[in-house]
Amino acid sequence: MQRKRRRLHWLDFVIVGVLAAFVSFVWFRIEGTLNYRWNWGIIPNYILRYDAEDGRWVANLLLQGLITTVRVSIYAGILALILGTVLGIARCATNLTVRMLARTYLEVLRNIPPVVVIFIFYFFLSEQLVAAFNIEGWARAIARQENSGVWEFFFGDMRRFPSMISGVIVLALFESAFVGEIVRSGIQSIERGQSEAARSLGMTWVDEMRFIILPQALKRVVPPLANQFISLVKDSSIISLISVQELTYKTVELVASTRAIFEAWITTAGLYFVLCFSLSMLFRRLERDASR
Amino acid sequence: MLDRTPIIDIRGVNKFYDGFQALTDVSLSVFSGQRVVICGPSGSGKSTLIRCINRLEEHSSGQLIVDGTELNDETRNIRAIRQEVGMVFQQFNLFPHLTVLENLTIGPMRVRRASRRDAEATARKYLERVHIPEQADKYPSQLSGGQQQRVAIARSLCMETRVMLFDEPTSALDPEMIGEVLEVMVELADSGMTMIVVTHEMGFARRVADLMVFMEAGRIVETAPPEKFFTNPESERCRVFLEQILSH
Numbered sequence: 001m002q003r004k005r006r007r008l009h010w011l012d013f014v015i016v017g018v019l020a021a022f023v024s025f026v027w028f029r030i031e032g033t034l035n036y037r038w039n040w041g042i043i044p045n046y047i048l049r050y051d052a053e054d055g056r057w058v059a060n061l062l063l064q065g066l067i068t069t070v071r072v073s074i075y076a077g078i079l080a081l082i083l084g085t086v087l088g089i090a091r092c093a094t095n096l097t098v099r100m101l102a103r104t105y106l107e108v109l110r111n112i113p114p115v116v117v118i119f120i121f122y123f124f125l126s127e128q129l130v131a132a133f134n135i136e137g138w139a140r141a142i143a144r145q146e147n148s149g150v151w152e153f154f155f156g157d158m159r160r161f162p163s164m165i166s167g168v169i170v171l172a173l174f175e176s177a178f179v180g181e182i183v184r185s186g187i188q189s190i191e192r193g194q195s196e197a198a199r200s201l202g203m204t205w206v207d208e209m210r211f212i213i214l215p216q217a218l219k220r221v222v223p224p225l226a227n228q229f230i231s232l233v234k235d236s237s238i239i240s241l242i243s244v245q246e247l248t249y250k251t252v253e254l255v256a257s258t259r260a261i262f263e264a265w266i267t268t269a270g271l272y273f274v275l276c277f278s279l280s281m282l283f284r285r286l287e288r289d290a291s292r
Numbered sequence: 293m294l295d296r297t298p299i300i301d302i303r304g305v306n307k308f309y310d311g312f313q314a315l316t317d318v319s320l321s322v323f324s325g326q327r328v329v330i331c332g333p334s335g336s337g338k339s340t341l342i343r344c345i346n347r348l349e350e351h352s353s354g355q356l357i358v359d360g361t362e363l364n365d366e367t368r369n370i371r372a373i374r375q376e377v378g379m380v381f382q383q384f385n386l387f388p389h390l391t392v393l394e395n396l397t398i399g400p401m402r403v404r405r406a407s408r409r410d411a412e413a414t415a416r417k418y419l420e421r422v423h424i425p426e427q428a429d430k431y432p433s434q435l436s437g438g439q440q441q442r443v444a445i446a447r448s449l450c451m452e453t454r455v456m457l458f459d460e461p462t463s464a465l466d467p468e469m470i471g472e473v474l475e476v477m478v479e480l481a482d483s484g485m486t487m488i489v490v491t492h493e494m495g496f497a498r499r500v501a502d503l504m505v506f507m508e509a510g511r512i513v514e515t516a517p518p519e520k521f522f523t524n525p526e527s528e529r530c531r532v533f534l535e536q537i538l539s540h
Contacts, residue, residue: 193385196348201399201451202374211398215389 036262043263046254062264065250066271068156072167072246073233079172080232081225084179085218089209091184102180109177114238118170122242125173126166136162160245167236167244175232182224186217222290226283230276237272247271297360299324299455299486300345305354307340307510314340315351316510322503324454327481328488329497329518332507333533338490341507342457345488346377359454375403378448382460384440386432392419392443393428396450403451411450418446422476438469442476449480456480458489494538498522506530 030036049060059067090102109117130136142148143158155161190213198208240249251268255261298321307315315337322328330338343349344356347363347370356363358373387395396415400406406414419425422442424435432440441461448456458477462470474496481487481500491497497504497518504521506514506529514521514530525531 191383191385193381193383194387197379197381197385197387200346200348200374200377200379201447202371202403203399204371207402211402212387216387219389 030262038263039258039260040263042258042260043267046258046264047267061250061254062247062267062271064156065245065247066275068164068244068250069233069236069246070275071154071156072164072171072239072244073229073236075168076171076175076236077229077232079168080175080179083172083176085183085214087176087180088183088187089214091180092187106177106180109174114174114235115241117174118238118241121170121173122166126169129169130162130166135165163242163244167239167242167246170242171232171236171239175228175235178228178231179225182221182228183217185224186221187213189220190216223283223287226279226287230279230283233276233279234272296323298322299359300488301355301357302341302345303355303357305341305344305351305356307337307344307349308352314510315344318354318510318512320505320512320515322455322486322488324486325484326486326502327500328503328505329501330488330490330505330507331492331494331497331533331537332513336507337510338507339459340510342379342459342488342490345455345457346374346379348379375451376453377455377457378451378453379457379459380441380444380448380461382463384432384437384444384464386440386444386447388432391429391431392424392435395432395443396447399447399451414450414452415446418449419443421449421479422446423472436469437465438472441465441469441473445473445476445480455486455488458487458491460490460492462491462493492537494522494534506533508533 043062046060047062048057050056051058087102087105090098091106093099093102112120139158139161142151142161148158151158155164194212194216195208198212203212236246237248240246240252243249247268251264254264258264300320300322302318302320305315305318306313318337318341320328320341330341332338340349344351344363345358351363359376361369361373363369363373387398390398393412393415396418397406397408397411400411400414401408416425416428419428422445424439424442427435427439427443432443435443445461461477462473465473470493474493477487477489477496478500487500489497489501501518504514504516504518505512506521506525506527508529514525514527516525521530522534525534
């Protein structure tokens, strides 16, 4: 790779100049033609609100949404990792049917836009699952209980639990295809000798996978999995379409009630950026520490 | 020896890799306690042959009987045979995410259902036998090539198999480490282990072999006891090969 220059070149000034001109143009259009009234003052209140009755600070729309986004991402991430690992193993199976099913799942998900996938999964699968297991009634019962504190900590408002769990399932199914590909690449990156050594000891296929191949494969794919998790956090905004009350959904709500379109979306963009960028820095750091 | 049944009986085995014939009508009988050394130019099918014995490769036709069990598609047969036939690889193939001790105990614990205590006791015994008891808690990457290969031999020994296969065990080693591995193998041979060894180490072969096998182009060209094999081989090809390999 060429060494990166550390001093500015005259071309850099041109690039910066063109960018600045473009930004000012957009700014001018908004100011001049839209006659938009900026009102940044209301935004902080929608993140944290002082509850005068209780006398304490409580999360308002945006922070509530952010917390839900974090919750949904974590649960969907865990579920996607499990499903993806199964899928990745299936992709490497000797059985043709298993391999073809896994391949079909992957290709279908890869070649349909995420929004469409989300709707299909929602109506055909997670709705049915929620209904079949009577999750709705179960969650209501918990919500009515006195000591639902632990549940609320993990899942937020229990009355919204069925919708949230649908979101988690849908998102996990969607991401599992990509996790599966990552896991497959990990499994296939393990030298053939490892599998031969395991088999020559007389190990079963299950033991070989569990004790020899997967531990090594998963360790190798931690960096791409971390990246996929960041993608998952961003993709979670799609489930606002099926009324999961995460950050994007709450922002739409906020815009509808205050008409502070620009302020609300810029704030939301900032919140997503801070969340994802911190994750990215965190993973980079962990990776560096692990390689030491 | 004549009235005993061989522990490994290979009868007219052929092996094809799409279009290419790797083994042609190979027959060989190995008896318990026998040490067989297979040599020949590279690509002659030596490795393929011994990899067929524990079914890392599938033979295309012919019969392969190990310890009275015929090798076929039955998974149970294959696993039963692998439990009686250990293998040492050219590239060691130790499990890099496990310590030396764990490398040695995982087979007995998962396959033979041994308790951890028993498995560890066995492991330490065999580590002693390959002269590296002090390395038990290290990871393979912290060991030299010669030490790694000795761990691999110990890993096979821990399964207490009746036969051991060696697939060019010293070919990936630096010259100064070949000696220590061969020494362990000689000791093993002296203890009466049934061994089939693919190697170019003719000094070792002369020292331990009961039977020399020369292969070329997928066929067994010559089978002879070492005295005859090294002094007066029958086939011209074998003579030329030995001259080339012994001249330096």
